[in-house]
Amino acid sequence: MSDTDSAADSAPDTTASSPLLTRLPDVRDGLTDLYRDLHKNPELSFAETRTAGIVAERLRKLGLRVTTGVGRTGVVGVLANGDGPHVLLRADFDALPVTEQTGLPYASTADGVMHACGHDMHVTCLLGALDLLADGRAHWSGTITAVFQPAEEIGQGARAMVDDGLFDRFGTPDVVLGQHVGPFPAGTVGCHPGPALAAADALAVTMYGKGAHGSRPEAAIDPVVMAASTVMRLQTVVSREISGGDTAVVTVGALNAGTKDNIIPDTAELRLNIRTYTDGVRARVLEAVKRIVRAEAEASGATRSPDIDPITTFPVLVNDEAAVRRTVTAFRGHFGAERVFDPGPVTGSEDCGIFGTASGAPVCYWFFGGTAPASYRKAVAAGTADRDIPSNHSPHFAPVVEPTLSTGVEAMTTAALTWLSSGKR
Structure with a gap:
């Protein structure tokens, strides 16, 4: 002792x-x-x-x-x-x-x-x-x-x-x-x-689309839809990629895009918060989040990869x-x-x-x-x-x-x- x-x-x-x-x-x-x-x-x-x-x-x-x-x-x-x-x-x-x-x-x-x-x-x-x-x-x-x-x-x-x-x-x-x-x-x-x-990781995600008039969605790459799809897909990280014996929380606390109903904007911004207790689970969740964000951007036809930037980190x-x-x-x-x-x-x-x-x-x-x-x-x-x-x-x-x-x-x-x-x- x-x-x-x-x-x-x-x-x-x-x-x-x-x-x-x-x-x-x-x-x-x-x-x-x-x-x-x-x-x-x-x-x-x-x-x-x-x-x-x-x-x-x-x-x-x-x-x-x-x-x-x-x-x-x-x-x-x-x-x-x-x-x-x-x-x-x-x-x-x-x-x-x-x-x-x-x-x-x-x-x-x-x-x-x-x-x-x-x-x-x-x-x-x-x-x-x-x-x-x-x-x-x-x-x-x-x-x-x-x-x-x-x-x-x-x-x-x-x-x-x-x-x-x-x-x-x-x-x-x-x-x-x-x-x-x-x-x-x-x-x-x-x-x-x-x-x-828990450990906490906060991320700022910027997803890039192509703006256009709201009446002509075919001329746009809509980042609002891109962001919405990302939010929904992120709900599967904990439910489908983390063991039931482990603990993790993934929260999208903010989604900001656009200024007017008839304008499809160029970008959408997400603010994410992730909570974990072990290094292994933390690494797995962060990798899954980044993979989903990038994949949804690619699936939407984005011509630019999203930015994923750390905001705060707590051990x-x-x-x-x-x-x-x-x-x-x-x-x-x-x-x-x-x-x-x-x-x-x-x-x-x-x-x-x-x-x-x-x-x-x-x-x-x-x-x-x-x-x-x-x-x-x-x-x-x-x-x-x-x-x-x-x-x-x-x-x-x-x-x-x-x-x-x-x-x-x-x-x-x-x-x-x-x-x-x-x-x-």
């Missing part, structure tokens, strides 16, 4: 977080105000300047050593408290190009931009945990590096921070810890060992099994076993794992619920959970503030203390 395995399997002190969490009621109102402010003022990837400024100011007030502009708009705060393990705590803070439809009094004021994935909650919970940890230094020792990451939604933020010397400048962590709010009952925490979130997020055992044991000790669950592999994607692969540190990444428990139970009982519970990236996605916020603060604090050395009691 390696030293890492031995340390990860050691029994954590599940009461370590209790003295710190007694302050949570005192800071909860301020955190609620912060969350609503961040939700009201979302910023897109690599444009999170206001958010970064708020984060940096709060970290300085907590006594952390703060560095801004890491990976363009990222913020890093370091809290050193004697000898002990080095723990990286991560939150992302970019929003999405979504028009909010929640009707909340603190709904987004930015036109066409919304925190539809809950990153505002992630920031608030990490700042809350850091407040408790900074005030409770007597109960732990070691070093905390708090990473507030930009541009997760486009899969570039973690890599940008690593490429900007994150580990050279702030040291290599012993573990990477992160969390994500999701459409589970608020007050619960879910963590899956092994491949936990599989693999949760270290020993790290999950250690952290989940602490969660069960704090929350109770009935509030801790295994969500299984999630087909969503995350670039938090890059911090682990780039540093060589184990990763433990978990979910915490954001749906009102009564609403969740009602939808599950009716068999309408997929329809009635807004998921991440929906214009209706809005975590209930409580107990979501408190659970996220408690989970991050508990996880951090599980890995840090015990201090004076």
Whole structure:
């Protein structure tokens, strides 16, 4: 057994977080105000300047050593408290190009931009945990590096921070810890060992035809029909080329062509999103997609091959099994076993794992619920959970503030203390 395995399997002190969490009621109102402010003022990837400024100011007030502009708009705060393990705590803070439809009094004021994935909650919970940890230094020792990451939604933020010397400048962590709010009952925490979130490949496809008047289709090579045929054929990739024991998702999220009803355009554009868990399945799906796109263009008589360009790529997020055992044991000790669950592999994607692969540190990444428990139970009982519970990236996605916020603060604090050395009691 390696030293890492031995340390990860050691029994954590599940009461370590209790003295710190007694302050949570005192800071909860301020955190609620912060969350609503961040939700009201979302910023897109690599444009999170206001958010970064708020984060940096709060970290300085907590006594952390703060560095801004890491990976363009990222913020890093370091809290050193004697000898002990080095723990990286991560939150992302970019929003999405979504028009909010929640009707909340603190709904987004930015036109066409919304925190539809809950990153505002992630920031608030990490700042809350850091407040408790900074005030409770007597109960732990070691070093905390708090990473507030930009541009997760486009899969570039973690890599940008690593490429900007994150580990050279702030040291290599012993573990990477992160969390994500999701459409589970608020007050619960879910963590899956092994491949936990899927790899994602987004592609931009441009198909070339020949424009003409809508009344003379014989003079055209219609890219709209070409694109429509491609969309339908792509539905066979998963159903006919991937084993039933493997997992893959192929989604065409956008099809854009033409400007007027009586004009056959020259081009059509598709935006594809592919999710997989293994390198073999990923390679097979990508090859099938490219083959189908090119074959449909040729079948339509296109005189130019389509362009297939990558947009974003996320690697599989693999949760270290020993790290999950250690952290989940602490969660069960704090929350109770009935509030801790295994969500299984999630087909969503995350670039938090890059911090682990780039540093060589184990990763433990978990979910915490954001749906009102009564609403969740009602939808599950009716068999309408997929329809009635807004998921991440929906214009209706809005975590209930409580107990979501408190659970996220408690989970991050508990996880951090599980890995840090015990201090004076």
